[in-house]
Amino acid sequence: MDNTNYGQTIKRLLTYFKYYKFRTALVLLLVLVSSAVSVASAAFLRLLIDDFIVPLLGDQHPVFDALLQTLIILAVIYAAGVVSTFVSKRLMITISQQIMKKIRDRLFGHMQKLPIKYFDRKAHGDIMSHYTNDVDTLNMMLTDGLPQLLSTAVTVVVVLGTMLYLDVPLTIVVVLGALAMLWITKTVGTKATQHFFRQQESIGVVDGYIEEMIHGQKVVQVFSREEEAIEQFARLNDELFENSATANKYSNILMPVNANLATLIYVLVAIVGGAMAISGWNTGLTLGSIAAFLSLSRNFTMPIAEISSQVSMFVVALAGAQRIFNMMDEHAEEDEGLVTLEKNQHRAGWSWKLEDGSTVVLKGKVEFKDVCFTYDGKKQVLQDITLYAMPGQKLAFVGATGAGKTTVANLLNRFYDITEGEIIYDGINIQRIQKADLRRSLGIVLQDTHLFSGTVADNIRYGRLEASDEEVIQAAKLSYAASFIERLPDGYDTHLDGNGNGLSQGQSQLLAIARAAIANPPVMILDEATSSIDTRTEALVQMGMDNLMDGRTVFVIAHRLSTVRNSDAIMVMEKGRIKERGDHHQLLATKGIYYQLYTGAFEWD
Structure with a gap:
């Protein structure tokens, strides 16, 4: 799947949230509150150190009332963050399950409209994998990955604004490190993406083969072809293994690499910030500011590292979503007929209702006139079939x-549908009949x-x-x-x-x-x-x-x-x-x- 389709798949998935606008907006609001709490905690850390802890350390008779009040406020803020996170996750689970239900309903409803030739050329096990494996991976992303992505996006924006307010030079250090993390994620993730799509295709092939073997198990045993069946399955399973192993090899190195980068950024911020404060280059950079900035840098880089560890989930889910949408995009059976059937339980009373509203009694006279047909446009399956049944x-x-x-x-x-000729049913071309x-x-x-x-x-x-x-x-x-x-x-x-x-x-x-x-x-x-x-x-x-x-x-x-x-x-x-x-x-x-x-x-x- 190329990048264009990749973006189109994401865009198409997001359209399902329009059915749940209010709850989605509430989730975004609660995520914003949770992110604001993480920023507020860093601001309170600065306040605690600069306005309370440092002064109290030099006071022979410290009074802790103001500190206690501040800690109570901080506890309330943290509680608000906990509640916001809990409610947002519960809402997101409900929304994601409703989206999955809607996707399954649409997929099955569309499947009923597909022409028989689609099922003739597609392995039934592969079709089944759309409802099982592909839907399950998409469900995992919507339930677990997407809330994390939303939280990360909002947190990064809010924290970035706060860091810029506190100190621009230190913010540049953090942003440069984060850009390095994103570059690594994109480079490695691109390689993983190709193999994850192949993995999903291989799963469909394996499912199709298993379904075929289940239905044909008697034949396999009658002809003593168990060993050949096992060898064929082993080949397909090996292909699945290679694609899965390669994809996960790339995706699983992202989290440790980015986590170590996040730690390196943390250390750099501490070193640069301490040097700036000691040298007097930035007189406004206090001990509390450095501590708060370190907390903010962690809140900025760690979510990126955590999201990078879920690249495999997102890629597999998008591969599954693409396969689902590919089936949804299969052309439904066309029906240009306008003639309808009026019937009761006695077939003698059935009749065709024509386009002009008149009726023709259904008698059952069928004629083939010079009918030709080809499945692939090359080899003629029927040639010049002419017959009638009274x-x-x-x-x-x-x-x-x-x-x-x-x-x-x-x-x-x-x-x-025929390639040439006509099939007439009670004097009506069957292409006119619904x-x-x-x-x-x-x-x-x-x-x-x-x-x-x-x-x-x-x-x-x-x-x-x-x-x-x-x-x-x-x-x-x-x-x-x-x-x-x-x-x-x-x-x-x-x-x-x-x-x-x-x-x-x-x-x-x-x-x-x-x-x-x-x-x-x-x-x-x-x-x-x-x-x-x-x-x-x-x-x-x-x-x-x-x-x-x-x-x-x-x-x-x-x-x-x-x-x-x-x-x-x-x-x-x-x-x-x-x-x-x-x-x-x-x-x-x-x-x-x-x-x-x-x-x-x-x-x-």
């Missing part, structure tokens, strides 16, 4: 892996079923959140899921985790069908919905899907030809093109690719 028809897509079958479904959902409404009219059952943490009923109801318990049960019966649900320990109230542990693949698939059924959409997409289950379970799932498909326009993406025999039309795809089309009997009669596949003459690659 309301209530069942269209099947078969072909080898990578032929473009699933891409057709992704384009219909507008997870990706994406959320388009997707509400399309149900989908995927090969990889995802269940959410919650009850069985919650997972079914996810298709339509307002569905009643009776509708949930009806959807389960429709999908043939009711029989196994009723055998679960708590039936529909059985709690599932996000992976659906305890359920077979077929049972999870039946729940996915029930979830699609309760949404009751006019058009269904079944994407390899039976490819990862056994033949016996497939028969049960197939009956559930048959119920789901009844009366709907259906797109079936299948690898097993047995699941597409009763389709109204079958599209045989190869290298992004439709090579053959027709129903089961027509395709057999042509004795082409489909015939050879069905009779076992050859198999998909």
